[in-house]
Amino acid sequence: MSKDDATDSQGMDFLQTSGRRWMTTYIPIALFLFVLLFPFYWMGITAFKPNEELLARDGNPFWVSSPTLAHFKKLLFDTEYPAWLMNTMLVSVIATLVSLFAAVLAAYAIERLRFKGSRATGLGIFLAYLIPPSILFIPLAIVLQNLGLFNTRWALVFTYPTFLIPFCTWLLMGYFRSIPYELEECALIDGASRWEILVKIILPLAVPGLISAGIFAFTLSWNEFIYALTFVSDSEIKTVPVAVVTELVEGDVYHWGPLMAGALLGSLPVAIFYSFFVEYYVAGMTGAVKE
Amino acid sequence: MHQRVQTAPGATAPARPQMSMLERLQNNRNALGLVFMVPAGVLLLLFLTYPLGLGVWLGFTDAKIGRAGVFVGLENYEFLFGDSVTRLALFNTLFYTFIASILKFVLGLWLAILMNQRLKHTTLLRAIVLLPWIVPTALSAIAFWWIFDSQFSIVSWILVKLGLIDGYIDFLGDPWNARFSTIAANVWRGIPFVAISLLAGLQTISPSLYEAAAIDGATPWQQFRNVTLPLLTPIIAVVMTFSVLFTFTDFQLIYVLTRGGPLNSTHLMATLAFQRGISGGAIGEGAAIATAMVPFLLGAIMFSYFGLQRRAWQQGGDK
Numbered sequence: 001m002s003k004d005d006a007t008d009s010q011g012m013d014f015l016q017t018s019g020r021r022w023m024t025t026y027i028p029i030a031l032f033l034f035v036l037l038f039p040f041y042w043m044g045i046t047a048f049k050p051n052e053e054l055l056a057r058d059g060n061p062f063w064v065s066s067p068t069l070a071h072f073k074k075l076l077f078d079t080e081y082p083a084w085l086m087n088t089m090l091v092s093v094i095a096t097l098v099s100l101f102a103a104v105l106a107a108y109a110i111e112r113l114r115f116k117g118s119r120a121t122g123l124g125i126f127l128a129y130l131i132p133p134s135i136l137f138i139p140l141a142i143v144l145q146n147l148g149l150f151n152t153r154w155a156l157v158f159t160y161p162t163f164l165i166p167f168c169t170w171l172l173m174g175y176f177r178s179i180p181y182e183l184e185e186c187a188l189i190d191g192a193s194r195w196e197i198l199v200k201i202i203l204p205l206a207v208p209g210l211i212s213a214g215i216f217a218f219t220l221s222w223n224e225f226i227y228a229l230t231f232v233s234d235s236e237i238k239t240v241p242v243a244v245v246t247e248l249v250e251g252d253v254y255h256w257g258p259l260m261a262g263a264l265l266g267s268l269p270v271a272i273f274y275s276f277f278v279e280y281y282v283a284g285m286t287g288a289v290k291e
Numbered sequence: 292m293h294q295r296v297q298t299a300p301g302a303t304a305p306a307r308p309q310m311s312m313l314e315r316l317q318n319n320r321n322a323l324g325l326v327f328m329v330p331a332g333v334l335l336l337l338f339l340t341y342p343l344g345l346g347v348w349l350g351f352t353d354a355k356i357g358r359a360g361v362f363v364g365l366e367n368y369e370f371l372f373g374d375s376v377t378r379l380a381l382f383n384t385l386f387y388t389f390i391a392s393i394l395k396f397v398l399g400l401w402l403a404i405l406m407n408q409r410l411k412h413t414t415l416l417r418a419i420v421l422l423p424w425i426v427p428t429a430l431s432a433i434a435f436w437w438i439f440d441s442q443f444s445i446v447s448w449i450l451v452k453l454g455l456i457d458g459y460i461d462f463l464g465d466p467w468n469a470r471f472s473t474i475a476a477n478v479w480r481g482i483p484f485v486a487i488s489l490l491a492g493l494q495t496i497s498p499s500l501y502e503a504a505a506i507d508g509a510t511p512w513q514q515f516r517n518v519t520l521p522l523l524t525p526i527i528a529v530v531m532t533f534s535v536l537f538t539f540t541d542f543q544l545i546y547v548l549t550r551g552g553p554l555n556s557t558h559l560m561a562t563l564a565f566q567r568g569i570s571g572g573a574i575g576e577g578a579a580i581a582t583a584m585v586p587f588l589l590g591a592i593m594f595s596y597f598g599l600q601r602r603a604w605q606q607g608g609d610k
Contacts, residue, residue: 029405029416032398035479036423042445043434054443061445098334106331115324125331128339130592132540134561135581138568139346140338142354162339165331194323223427225543226561230569241429245547256437263430274425278418281425285484286491 043267046260047071054256071257072265081262083236084243089269091153091239092221095160099217100210102161103168108198110169111176112184122173129166136162137230144231155231156239160221167220168213171284175209176202212284215277222270240266349578356572367579377580380551380558387474387559388538394478395534396527399485404519406486407493417487424483432547435476439463439548466556469549473557477544481537485530492526493519528594535591540584560584 046054048067053059075081106125110118140159141150149155179202187197203210228242235247244262248255274281350367354360371377406416423431438445439462447459462472496519504514542561545551551558551566558566560580568577 025405025408025410028401029410032402032405032482033416033419036420036482039431039434039438039479040422040426042438043431046437061448098330102330102334105327105329109324109327113320113324113327115321115328118324121328125335127592128335130536130588131339131343132536132588134540134542134564135346135584135588136339136342138564138574138578138581139342139349141569142345142349142574143338143342158334159338161334165335169331219425223429225427225429225546226565229546230565241427241543244433245429256440256443259433260437263433266430267426270427271422271425274421275418278414278421281421282417282487282491286488 040267043260043264046256047264049257051257071261075258075261075265079247079258080236080243081240081265084238084240085265085269087153087237088222088239088241088266091156091160092218094157095164095221096214096217098157099161099164099168100214102165103172103213104198104203104210106165106169107172107176108202111173112202113194125166125169129163129170133163133224133226137226140227141230150231151233151237153232153237156224156228159227159231160224164217164220168217171213171216171287172206172209174287175206179205208280208283211277212280212287215274215281216284219270219274219281346578347582349575350582351579352575354574354578356574360575363575367576368583371576371579371583376555376558377563379555380560380563380580381583383470383557384539384559386470387477387541387557388535391474391477391481391538392531392535394474395481395485395538396531398478399482400489400527402482402486403489403493404515406490417490421483421487423480424487428480429543429547431480432476432544435472435479436463436548439472463549464553466554469553469557473545473548476548477538477541480544481534485534488530489523489526492523492530496522528597532591532594535594536588539587539591 045062045064048069048071049064050066050068050070053064053066059065106121109115110122110125144150144155144159149158183201183205184197187201192200223241224239225241228239229246232238232242235243238247240262244259244266248259248262349360351362351364352360353363353366402420406413406420410416437443441459441461441464444459444462446462447456450456451459461468463469500518500522501514504518509517540561541559542565545557545559545562546565549557551562560583564577564580566577567573567580571577
């Protein structure tokens with residue numbers, strides 16, 4: 001393997017012996033991967049361990065000798081977990097779609113219509129991106145109370161876009177900027193309206209950007225915690241991250257099995273969704289940082 | 292910033308007979324621009340700008356849950372300034388942010404450099420490395436809760452088996468242990484973001500620069516110090532600003548792992564604001580704590596701004 005590396009690669013790599021490369025590259029990377037993945041392995045293995053094994057001090061803790069689905073069964077049939085999953089999905093999807101819609105229009109207006117004050121609006125959007133939920137949740141709770149949205153799923157659907165729209169708009173502005181003006185000018189001469197240009201020319205060309213923004217918005221919504229914790233108190237409308245933390249912990253007795261099963265099941269959808277679009281996700285993340 | 296949105300119906304001025312209002316709107320980029328800004332503008336004004344102002348105002352009132360407060364001036368801030376728990380929370384937040392950010396930066400940069408060495412399966416590697424960042428923090432924090440359990444911690448188990456310690460470590464029960472345990476979990480979650488962003492920066496550096504440096508006899512450390520770091524500085528500034536921002540305003544990790552305990556030793560500003568404002572019902576006080584974070588955030592943003600300036604200057608742009 002290292003032989004191939006040495007012959008394939010250009011540059012100064014031939015100076016590195018394979019032993020050295022092991023020491024300076026492969027082993028550190030393996031250590032990093034071990035540390036980064038271990039909590040997931042631990043979460044997974046715990047979710048399948050029967051209670052006796054969980055609390056046993058002897059034996060090999062890194063393996064399950066008699067795996068069980070009891071924790072998952074308890075989770076799915078004795079708790080409202082399916083409803084929580086459904087809520088998270090519903091809120092994430094709607095918040096993502098609303099944010100994408102608003103962000104596409106805003107980004108197009110700022111980047112292409114160049115209306116009076118568009119630069120200031122663009123800067124404002126960027127600043128909005130820097131305002132963290134931690135300083136907004138208390139006044140937002142009051143606003144939602146006054147609007148009669150407190151303790152409803154709508155509270156989340158309406159508040160998630162506050163951190164999704166700035167990000168998506170910023171990302172899409174970058175994508176729109178890369179689309180040549182000439183295309184738009186041709187369409188204008190041919191008599192297309194701005195709306196038609198946006199829908200028929202800009203959007204098809206910005207599909208990668210839309211996917212990036214969409215997947216980012218979806219994962220951010222799925223992971224959101226502080227708003228979901230503050231604005232929703234009825235068990236049946238909670239989202240998974242909040243419900244696992246608040247509903248599965250009863251007093252001082254920690255049901256580690258169901259807790260881990262809940263964490264695992266709550267992580268899987270977003271991890272699977274993400275795995276299909278990794279490249280778009282990375283492009284979105286690094287693009288946003290580089291802008 | 293978005294106030295203009297409200298004047299969008301300005302296009303309703305009497306239309307000339309030969310042109311419908313819709314057509315006039317289509318041809319006026321200002322009017323159309325404002326119409327396009329309506330969905331984003333309304334949502335952001337109502338749920339971001341307004342609450343931001345409301346939060347600052349609430350910090351000057353004695354509002355409680357279910358009772359609108361009256362203006363009390365700086366009373367909340369005076370009280371908080373003399374409150375030992377708040378001061379401890381400020382110390383914890385600064386400590387947590389400082390240590391975690393440095394660790395995330397060093398380890399993240401190291402991982403980025405490792406991943407930049409023409410490895411095989413880079414795409415797969417990147418996908419795996421990003422996992423901790425993708426998974427809901429509240430849920431991975433639960434895994435850490437179990438890893439840090441005082442009786443069944445796997446870390447303690449290994450250390451005991453290796454003969455390094457005699458008894459199980461009380462990771463979350465002792466103030467300093469708890470601080471470092473929460474920092475460890477935060478670093479674990481933050482490394483991927485730093486590493487992948489910096490990796491993107493590293494990949495823009497031309498290999499010919501390293502070849503030139505090597506021909507001039509530069510050691511790997513000199514190459515890193517004199518080629519990599521200067522070229523990476525602008526992106527480091529941005530990435531670390533975001534990282535500091537996320538860390539400083541962190542909430543969920545602490546809420547899940549310790550809820551601020553033991554003895555308030557892991558309370559951050561955000562968790563204290565939640566405890567006082569939402570759980571305790573003292574909205575005014577909670578809002579004041581949250582507002583007190585703003586100056587620090589502004590500091591971080593200024594930092595980013597000057598970092599960006601430097602980047603534009605390096606590229607010869609006038610952005």
